[in-house]
Amino acid sequence: MERRDTDGSMGTAMNRRRFLGATAVSIGSLTVAGCMGSSGEDPFDDYGPQAAAVESSAVSWDDLGDLEGELTIYSARSQDQIQPLFDALEERYDDFEIRDDYDDEDDQLVSLLEEGENSPADLYYTQSSGELARVKAEGLARELPEDVIGAVDDNYRDSDGQWTGASGRVRAIQYNTDEFDAEELPDDIFEYAEDERFQDIISTRPNSGTFRSFIIAMIEAEGEEATRDWVSSMVDDQNATLYNSGSQQAEAVANGEQQVALGNQYYAGRIVGNDPDAPIDVTFTNNDPGCLFNVSGVAILDGENKKPNLAAEFTRHVIAAEGQEFFVDTNGEYPVIDGVDYVGELPTLEEINPLEFDLNQLSDLEPANDLLREEGMM
Known part of the structure; x- marks a missing residue:
């Protein structure tokens, strides 16, 4: 099992009308009674x-x-x-x-x-x-x-x-398009820990809150024993590479260093948004913790x-x-209000079947931390 402790970040490309307009010019704003004074108090x-x-x-x-x-x-x-x-x-x-x-x-x-x-x-x-x-x-x-x-x-x-x-973001399967087609990849998260095709070529990022939330969702949906078996198989059987940076994890897929990665969809979306020809895409599992919306x-x-x-x-x-x-x-994230549409290169939420899950159930991540430490993923 290889661990990548890199923390690099990738540049951003802001290209939308209103955000650019807001940053490029100084726009007169409304005068409102009771604004913050020099004392720094909050008078409202x-x-x-x-x-x-x-x-x-x-x-x-x-x-x-x-x-x-x-x-x-x-x-x-x-x-x-x-x-x-x-x-x-x-x-x-x-x-x-x-x-x-x-x-x-x-x-x-x-x-x-x-x-x-x-x-x-x-x-x-x-x-x-x-x-x-x-x-x-x-x-x-x-x-x-x-x-x-x-x-x-x-x-x-x-x-x-x-x-x-x-x-918003959805857990996704990032893959190198020179190595795989979407149709070749499973829509069941458990197969990624069992299928020998993914041995030595798959990665994940256990230090992220969204990964540990995914583990909690798996415990709730599938039980602790099944979750522990999944983590153990990823570590011992698949020899998964562990990253500390979601950006670099996705970049490794795009440059062919890795072929498959379990991570949030938006990291791949940012790469494709900057370079539409980059050999990276995402697919999703179906109604299981592998496509948890967070x-x-x-x-x-x-x-x-x-x-x-x-x-x-x-x-x-x-x-x-x-x-x-x-x-x-x-x-490359999803909006949380109806009045703004997702217009990126990846599927919309309507095209995905994420697991229905009460996000308040993720308040205690310690069971995930304990399990990951015990199975050697942290």
């Missing part, structure tokens, strides 16, 4: 929108209220996947600053749990719903504004409204010294049209 009385409410039909940043003040965000998303959006918002709003703290999801979650309500963070932005569900379970999240809850599809947010997805998303944190209204308005910008188009165009 409630989560109500400063201007227009966000809707599932996708309002524009032009319609939303100003972002003013300083917002502290703990981010467990890769910096290259989210920093361009942060930069665009800071460029648009002269009096807005994001104090970002990047770390992997385990360390960020530990920090939040240790700091509790005294955490300096106003908002938690992470790559998997599991961490959001854990923050909710620990009582650290506030209920989101009603318009945000109403705008995001029920399947993409917490049923109690304490966190929301910002963009979300990257946000929770507004609870505590006396927080800025919930600024965090709420920031969240509206994330799920407004320009924010959603950023995720589609730059990251």
Whole structure:
């Protein structure tokens, strides 16, 4: 079993009309009573929108209220996947600053749990719903504004409204098109641990929250014994290569270093978006944990010294049209509102049959961590 500890990131190509427009020019925004003052306080009385409410039909940043003040965000998303959006918002709003703290999801979650309500963070932005569900379970999240809850599809947010997805991804089978056709690849995730064709040519990324969420979904759907057998076979029989970077895992498939990879669909989508001739594509398993739909998303944190209204308005910008188009165009992810379509090179969600799964069940990833460690995958 080979482990790749590389953490490189790939460049992004922002090419959509509204996001480019938002970053290229300074657009006059609405003057709203009660904006953040020099004291850095959050003077609003409630989560109500400063201007227009966000809707599932996708309002524009032009319609939303100003972002003013300083917002502290703990981010467990890769910096290259989210920093361009942060930069665009800071460029648009002269009096807005994001104090970002990047770390992997385990360390960020530990920090939040240790700091509790005294955490300096106003908002938690992470790559998997599991961490959001854990923050909710620990009582650290506030209920989101009603318009945000109403705008995001029920399947993409917490049923109690304490966190929301910002963009979606599906577990997929990435493959090198010079080596395989989609029709040759199984639509059952268990076959990838059993079929000798994949020995020494398959990879996965066990350090990611979405992989461990996939393991929890497998435990829930198929049982611990079957899951343990799958992990053991991937390690001992298939000699799977283990990556620490989703971008480099996908790049290894595209350059022929690996032939098959288990990972999120958007990593392949980013490569094909930049180079339509790249020899990489994805296929999906059918209604099993191998095609688990998950979300990257946000929770507004609870505590006396927080800025919930600024965090709420920031969240509206994330799920407004320009924010959603950023995720589609730059990251190859799926939007979480109806008013923006996925227009990438990969299948739409309507063409996939993902496993139906309550994402709040992913709040405790320790069983996955324990199993992976015991079977030598971590």
